[in-house]
Structure formats: C-alpha cells, structure tokens
Amino acid sequence: MSDPAIHVQDVSLRFSSGSEAVTALDGVSVAFGHGEFVAVMGASGSGKTSMLHVIAGLEVPDSGVVRVADADLAGLGANARADVRLHEIGLVFQDDNLLPMLTAQENVALPLRARGWTAAQAAEEADAWLGRVGLAGMEGRRPVELSGGQRQRVGIARAVAGGRRILLADEPTGALDSVTTREILSLLRALADDGVCVVVVTHDDVVRDYADHVWTMSDGRLSGGTDTSASALTTGSHA
Numbered sequence: 424m425s426d427p428a429i430h431v432q433d434v435s436l437r438f439s440s441g442s443e444a445v446t447a448l449d450g451v452s453v454a455f456g457h458g459e460f461v462a463v464m465g466a467s468g469s470g471k472t473s474m475l476h477v478i479a480g481l482e483v484p485d486s487g488v489v490r491v492a493d494a495d496l497a498g499l500g501a502n503a504r505a506d507v508r509l510h511e512i513g514l515v516f517q518d519d520n521l522l523p524m525l526t527a528q529e530n531v532a533l534p535l536r537a538r539g540w541t542a543a544q545a546a547e548e549a550d551a552w553l554g555r556v557g558l559a560g561m562e563g564r565r566p567v568e569l570s571g572g573q574r575q576r577v578g579i580a581r582a583v584a585g586g587r588r589i590l591l592a593d594e595p596t597g598a599l600d601s602v603t604t605r606e607i608l609s610l611l612r613a614l615a616d617d618g619v620c621v622v623v624v625t626h627d628d629v630v631r632d633y634a635d636h637v638w639t640m641s642d643g644r645l646s647g648g649t650d651t652s653a654s655a656l657t658t659g660s661h662a
C-alpha cells in the first residue's frame with residue numbers, strides 16, 4: 424500500500440487504575456489506506472476503542488508510532504493533535520453526540536466554523552453533505568425531530584464535511600435495528616468507495632458484508648486482516 428492514511432507501528436497503551444495496570448494495546452502494527460473500509464472486531468474490553476482513540480490523537484501511546492494524514496501524532500502536543508483531528512479526522516460514536524439545541528445543518532457546520540469557515544460557506548457545505556447522506560430537506564430539524572438512523576447520518580455528514588478523509592466509527596450501529604444498521608453500513612461503504620478511509624470498530628458481525636478488511640482485536644493485540652473484498656463484490660472490478 425503506498426502512502427497509507429493511517430500507519431500504526433508497535434503501539435502499546437497502558438492504563439493504571441489504582442494498583443492495577445491494564446494493557447489496552449499490546450504492540451499493534453497496522454496500516455489503513457484511503458478508499459478502504461476496515462472493520463476491527465473483538466469482545467468488549469479487547470482494546471477497540473483504545474485503538475481508535477490513539478489514531479484520533481485522543482490518547483498518546485506509551486510507545487510506538489502513529490502517523491495520520493502525514494502527521495506524527497506522538498510528536499505533537501495536545502493542541503496540534505486537536506488541529507489534525509479538526510482538519511483530517513471525523514469521529515462517529517454509538518450515540519450520535521449531536522448538540523440537541525442545534526439543527527442538523529448547524530451541527531454539521533460547527534467544526535467548519537471552528538476551522539474559520541464563514542457561516543455561509545459552512546452552511547453550504549453542510550447542506551451538500553446532508554443531501555449526500557440522504558437528508559435533503561431535513562437541514563433545519565433538530566436531533567429530537569430525527570430518527571436514530573437519521574441522527575447517525577447527520578453524525579457521518581459532520582465527520583466528513585470539509586474534506587476530512589478519515590472516518591473513525593466506534594460501534595456506530597450499536598443502537599440501531601438491523602435494517603437501519605445495513606443502511607448506515609452501505610453509506611459508510613459508499614464513502615470508502617469515494618476515497619475516505621473508514622475504520623469501524625464493532626462486535627456486530629454484519630459489518631463483514633461491507634468491509635474490505637476484517638481485523639480481530641483480542642487482549643490488545645490485532646490479528647487477521649482478512650481481505651473480504653466487499654468493494655469488489657458491490658462495485659465490480661476493483662484493482
């Protein structure tokens with residue numbers, strides 16, 4: 424793979440709670456490319472969220488290298504890591520994490536405003552992405568006026584608006600029914616086909632139908648990387 428979007432090398436992360444030391448990540452090495460839909464599966468407590476947090480620069484590993492969008496996160500301070508996140512990385516959670524008092528458009532526009540976009544530019548970009556995720560006409564609705572699946576779509580639009588090409592999703596379908604789960608995974612698949620690096624951590628097996636690569640996390644160690652070639656199945660030949 425040339426020029427991966429995410430490159431993790433020998434990363435370990437330990438937590439100490441009281442006298443107990445927990446190894447959340449134990450020598451993880453992996454590279455994820457643009458245009459790839461990657462699933463990381465594993466039991467609760469295996470280290471999935473820890474891996475996403477390290478890639479997002481929310482946690483700094485005790486050892487190892489994390490390169491994201493050509494930035495060496497371990498060598499950056501908290502403010503610089505937040506800046507990489509704001510410009511390059513979108514996060515999606517099980518709960519939509521939308522601000523309840525803001526409309527869908529305002530929620531998507533918020534990180535763009537934080538990047539210095541004008542209100543008009545941010546609103547235009549937000550509307551374009553809301554249309555792309557299937558919410559045209561719903562830009563003015565507040566989260567309470569949307570279904571769970573629609574709220575996740577807003578969260579996905581917020582994650583990728585403004586040209587962010589890395590989307591990290593932590594159990595994004597954990598609160599959704601099976602039909603809505605497939606709709607959301609199809610949307611993430613389409614974003615990957617457009618060049619976004621999509622990393623989904625989950626214990627939901629259905630993600631296998633959509634992912635190019637499925638990794639398994641167990642006790643902080645990553646294994647597998649099976650090529651499931653979902654994109655080859657859904658979009659024809661995929662060199």
Ligand SMILES: Nc1ncnc2c1ncn2[C@@H]1O[C@H](COP(=O)(O)OP(=O)(O)O)[C@@H](O)[C@H]1O
Nearest residue numbers: 438440445447466467468469470471472473474
């Ligand atoms: N902030 C923290 N403080 C102490 N231990 C933590 C913290 N975050 C995670 N852990 C521990 O690290 C391990 C991996 O957790 P996590 O990455 O959340 O796993 P998963 O997302 O797969 O459920 C678990 O043993 C968990 O208890």
Ligand SMILES: [Mg+2]
Nearest residue numbers: 471472473593
């Ligand atoms: Mg987790």
